[in-house]
Amino acid sequence: MDVEKKTMEYDIIIGLEIHVQLQTESKMFSGCGTEFGLPPNTQTDPVSLGLPGTLPVMNGKAFNLALKTALAFGAEIARFTKWDRKNYYYPDLPKNYQISQYDLPFSTGGSLPIPERKDGGGGGSIRLTRIHLEEDTGKMIHAAGGMSEVDLNRAGVPLLEVVTEPDLRDPADARGCLEELRLTLRYLGVSDCEMQEGSLRCDANVNLHIRTDDGTTIATPIVEIKNMNSFSAVEKALHYEVERQFEKWKDDGLTIKDAHKETRGWSDPEGITKPQRQKETAADYRYFPEPDLVPVEVDDAWIARLRDEIGELPMARRARFESEYGLSAYDANVLVEQGQDVADYFDAVARETGEAKLASNWIQQDILRSIKEKKIGLGDLHVDPAALSDLIKRVKRKELNTNQGREVLARMIDTGQAAESIIAEGGYGLIGDRDALAAVVAETIDANPKALEDLAGGKKKPDAVKGWLRGQVMKKTQGKADPELVVELLEARLSELGH
Amino acid sequence: MNLSPEDVAKVALLARLRLEPNELATYTGQINEIVHYVEQLQQVDVSGVEPLAHGVEVRNVFREDRRTDSLPREEALGNAPKRNHEAFLVPAVLQ
Amino acid sequence: MDPLGATLSGLLDGYHSGTFSSEEAVGAFVRRIEAHNGRLNALIDFDPAPALEQARSIDDRRRRGEPLGPLAGVPIAIKDNICRRGELTTCCSRMLASYRPPFDATVIRRLRAADAILLGRLNMDEFAMGSSNETSVYGPARNPWDPDRSPGGSSGGAASAVAASFAPTALGSDTGGSIRQPASLCGVVGLKPTYGRVSRYGLVAFASSLDQIGPFGHEVADVARVLSVIAGSDPMDATSVEMPVPDYLAAIDAKTDRPLRIGIAREFFAEGLDPEVEAVVREAARVFEAEGATVSEISLPNTGQAIPAYYIVAPAEASSNLARYDGTIFGHRAEDFEPRTDAERDDLPGLVRMMMASRAEGFGPEVTRRIMLGTFVLSAGYADKYYVQALKVRRLIRDDFDRAFKDVDVILGPTSPVPAFRVGEKVSDPLAMYLLDVYTGSANLAGIPGISLPGGLSKSGLPIGIQLQAPAFAEETLLRAARTFERATDWHTKRPQLA
Numbered sequence A: 001m002d003v004e005k006k007t008m009e010y011d012i013i014i015g016l017e018i019h020v021q022l023q024t025e026s027k028m029f030s031g032c033g034t035e036f037g038l039p040p041n042t043q044t045d046p047v048s049l050g051l052p053g054t055l056p057v058m059n060g061k062a063f064n065l066a067l068k069t070a071l072a073f074g075a076e077i078a079r080f081t082k083w084d085r086k087n088y089y090y091p092d093l094p095k096n097y098q099i100s101q102y103d104l105p106f107s108t109g110g111s112l113p114i115p116e117r118k119d120g121g122g123g124g125s126i127r128l129t130r131i132h133l134e135e136d137t138g139k140m141i142h143a144a145g146g147m148s149e150v151d152l153n154r155a156g157v158p159l160l161e162v163v164t165e166p167d168l169r170d171p172a173d174a175r176g177c178l179e180e181l182r183l184t185l186r187y188l189g190v191s192d193c194e195m196q197e198g199s200l201r202c203d204a205n206v207n208l209h210i211r212t213d214d215g216t217t218i219a220t221p222i223v224e225i226k227n228m229n230s231f232s233a234v235e236k237a238l239h240y241e242v243e244r245q246f247e248k249w250k251d252d253g254l255t256i257k258d259a260h261k262e263t264r265g266w267s268d269p270e271g272i273t274k275p276q277r278q279k280e281t282a283a284d285y286r287y288f289p290e291p292d293l294v295p296v297e298v299d300d301a302w303i304a305r306l307r308d309e310i311g312e313l314p315m316a317r318r319a320r321f322e323s324e325y326g327l328s329a330y331d332a333n334v335l336v337e338q339g340q341d342v343a344d345y346f347d348a349v350a351r352e353t354g355e356a357k358l359a360s361n362w363i364q365q366d367i368l369r370s371i372k373e374k375k376i377g378l379g380d381l382h383v384d385p386a387a388l389s390d391l392i393k394r395v396k397r398k399e400l401n402t403n404q405g406r407e408v409l410a411r412m413i414d415t416g417q418a419a420e421s422i423i424a425e426g427g428y429g430l431i432g433d434r435d436a437l438a439a440v441v442a443e444t445i446d447a448n449p450k451a452l453e454d455l456a457g458g459k460k461k462p463d464a465v466k467g468w469l470r471g472q473v474m475k476k477t478q479g480k481a482d483p484e485l486v487v488e489l490l491e492a493r494l495s496e497l498g499h
Numbered sequence B: 001m002n003l004s005p006e007d008v009a010k011v012a013l014l015a016r017l018r019l020e021p022n023e024l025a026t027y028t029g030q031i032n033e034i035v036h037y038v039e040q041l042q043q044v045d046v047s048g049v050e051p052l053a054h055g056v057e058v059r060n061v062f063r064e065d066r067r068t069d070s071l072p073r074e075e076a077l078g079n080a081p082k083r084n085h086e087a088f089l090v091p092a093v094l095q
Numbered sequence C: 001m002d003p004l005g006a007t008l009s010g011l012l013d014g015y016h017s018g019t020f021s022s023e024e025a026v027g028a029f030v031r032r033i034e035a036h037n038g039r040l041n042a043l044i045d046f047d048p049a050p051a052l053e054q055a056r057s058i059d060d061r062r063r064r065g066e067p068l069g070p071l072a073g074v075p076i077a078i079k080d081n082i083c084r085r086g087e088l089t090t091c092c093s094r095m096l097a098s099y100r101p102p103f104d105a106t107v108i109r110r111l112r113a114a115d116a117i118l119l120g121r122l123n124m125d126e127f128a129m130g131s132s133n134e135t136s137v138y139g140p141a142r143n144p145w146d147p148d149r150s151p152g153g154s155s156g157g158a159a160s161a162v163a164a165s166f167a168p169t170a171l172g173s174d175t176g177g178s179i180r181q182p183a184s185l186c187g188v189v190g191l192k193p194t195y196g197r198v199s200r201y202g203l204v205a206f207a208s209s210l211d212q213i214g215p216f217g218h219e220v221a222d223v224a225r226v227l228s229v230i231a232g233s234d235p236m237d238a239t240s241v242e243m244p245v246p247d248y249l250a251a252i253d254a255k256t257d258r259p260l261r262i263g264i265a266r267e268f269f270a271e272g273l274d275p276e277v278e279a280v281v282r283e284a285a286r287v288f289e290a291e292g293a294t295v296s297e298i299s300l301p302n303t304g305q306a307i308p309a310y311y312i313v314a315p316a317e318a319s320s321n322l323a324r325y326d327g328t329i330f331g332h333r334a335e336d337f338e339p340r341t342d343a344e345r346d347d348l349p350g351l352v353r354m355m356m357a358s359r360a361e362g363f364g365p366e367v368t369r370r371i372m373l374g375t376f377v378l379s380a381g382y383a384d385k386y387y388v389q390a391l392k393v394r395r396l397i398r399d400d401f402d403r404a405f406k407d408v409d410v411i412l413g414p415t416s417p418v419p420a421f422r423v424g425e426k427v428s429d430p431l432a433m434y435l436l437d438v439y440t441g442s443a444n445l446a447g448i449p450g451i452s453l454p455g456g457l458s459k460s461g462l463p464i465g466i467q468l469q470a471p472a473f474a475e476e477t478l479l480r481a482a483r484t485f486e487r488a489t490d491w492h493t494k495r496p497q498l499a
């Protein structure tokens, strides 16, 4: 497959429609919970069952989270917004209308950043068409005997719908954009965005603009892809669909003018998209204003208050980590994309120690690895930024070498004790005495004449031999030697011996 | 506006109402009569008038995000016309 | 003193003075119901045991001097569209023939807290759609003044029950006149409060922006007492308005410093108004003047548009509110939904056929008609012409009232254009039935309160009601005006002779 050639033949046009469950305690219009994964129909109340006589009352937190999201993406907040009913019959929608927003969504415009890719692509941003609030539906589960089960646990969970303009030109950017959206929403505390659990769902509209030899451009029919249940599925499905559309166009020559938009479902195990059954009647949602909910007017003070609550967003933080601390783009990204708690942790350690690069290394290599291994959150770790800073400063002061420091940190993590007591108990400490260490170095060289032969004979690389000798010295000192000093003394002794 | 029986059949499908052939004829006649009657509204000059959709013009009514008890499952399923031990049952949605 | 002849206030007096106990009173009502309900069909379901038991418990508490609620021991019959936990609530529809809500309506909670005795379920037009109580799946309720005649509708059972002294008071609901029109036809007082005054939570919705729950009684004080109990904002109803609830009973006889200003709209005296009804309204105006009120002619120019606007807005909302009855989560499900034609077999999945058959079997013709009408006026291509136009006219109707209420405190007019008509007389002509709402629908569209009270008897001995309307949340003024008329007349003391 010649990617270079293909990208010269056509542009890929991608737009996304993203649904995000908001992180609230209770549902959008009633009090029952919003947990994922509970046994079917154990998380309902009369309102979310759509029972006759029930009425919706808007969850204030859901609305505020929605506003925050819009502000974070630079969207325009409508000063007047209202709710509408979208009418359609489906068993997972108990009222057979979804409370949504039609002509006056709370937010229009704004943009999502496209992260830069490792291959140098990406960057820039895509425009948002609108963001609106609506309620989630329940779930249908296939059951025996030609029946389907209806589970309404999810019915009524607050849902944010984000619709983008068709501004994406690469499946990798679609994925990157979604990952950045997830990161931002997690920073904002808006959603946990777990695609596997469905708290982030994404459909994509894709078609191709094919450049023909006579210089005109032909658009292929738009396909909406559904059922993409992971970030990689989004990228894979789009790649597949691009390929499929191009082949299909070469085959039948159908353009956007010849065919209606088609809906296809992504099958992850098969790695293909398949046509989805169309609804039996043309959609006519008969939107009208929801009479049970009153409109909302948003004023400047409200917006200002929420703006104040929005902290530094991931993009800005990456930039600051590079400019303020001199981190590489790579390191800045690793620290930021772990989430707000990690980036905050780094900020604290970097400020406390004045050693941003060391802080970055220790956090990436030791802290992140151990929370990953232990499958815990940073908040569950016994080592707070002050404790890690203390340790880093001790290493910097050569009270410990780096390897010792790592051992001490491992114990701090296990026990929750401070570095000081672990160092005292464990007998850690550096042999910084020049003469004592020089003696050990001399002893080591004397005890290993073979090493000197190797050096003299040129059979082995000098660095390898010296490294081995250094290791022997460290061994003899139980790792307590100052490694820099060992190198210096070793070089000195070897040159005395004529090497 | 005069609705044909086909128009009314379309509306009935949209509204998920199965009509017998004789009912379709009756409803077509009655609905046309009512539609003709309400069409007198077209004569009213409404230029510059905002639609009034709500019974009361209040704004910004919210509830606190506080979790309350769920219904016990047996109560949630208590009115189900068809169910098993854990869910409502409907004819399968074919893929 | 006979509890049966007593008003609600009279009943409470009897309890306080020890003339009769709650048990004796309830027993008298029970015997009355058992003797006459078979003919009137006002109550569709009635179990005396719990009512008598509750009466005994209230008597005990009264004897022990325990604090009692404001309606302690007062039997109140409830329209069958107001939810009571664990009890049948059917809206007189086959659709909900076995439906038992797992919660109480807010008004029911408030009545229970007031120690009222809930007495039976009242007949009504199916889902409150009708003006004659003939669309009920339980058969028509009948007018105690002449059982060959309709009690009106949709709260026909409520008006019939109070007129027949089955209970001193009842709760109904009013979407386009469904409390006031039957009150007028049965010679009782019926109050439709301001939209937002009484919580709709637990009232099975017909048209959400128009529905209000309200009380029936023999006299103004009765409805004032019940309103004081059921009114007030409710966190479960976003359209219930946060506003203090005054003591309506105290308000009705309160002295005011300036005379009441009554307006009569010239548009009321139009084609279709029975001359006997017109005479009663004109006489009422003279009564008010004699009582020191000023009476002036006003104009409500869009009066004639109320019915067309109403019969777009109400069915539109109903088509959506009643969509939930599809045989999935609750309500009737058809046993047989096999395809009847090849087209059905090819085009309609079993799920869709199940829903269509269930709804066809569950709903009667009037409900079916309104759902189709409402679906049509909201459908693509027609919504602007019908639905949106109706909403604009709705605002004009409200503007008419706003303008009128600058000059007058209350508007006097007919409630129903005709006295009680014969059962079967209008049921085959939907449009003729709709025209019965001509004087009542505009208050629902405008959200203002209205009351019907006995204003006279026709030559053939049928009750004729007069209607008073007041600005939104001016129930005190409205009740005071009604009481002014009541003090000067004795129509409210007339009772039908039951065979």
Ligand SMILES: [Mg+2]
Residues within 6 Å of the ligand: A089, A090, A091, A092, A093, A094, A095, A096, C326, C328
């Ligand atoms: Mg449904």
Ligand SMILES: [Zn+2]
Residues within 6 Å of the ligand: A019, A134, A161
């Ligand atoms: Zn959506």
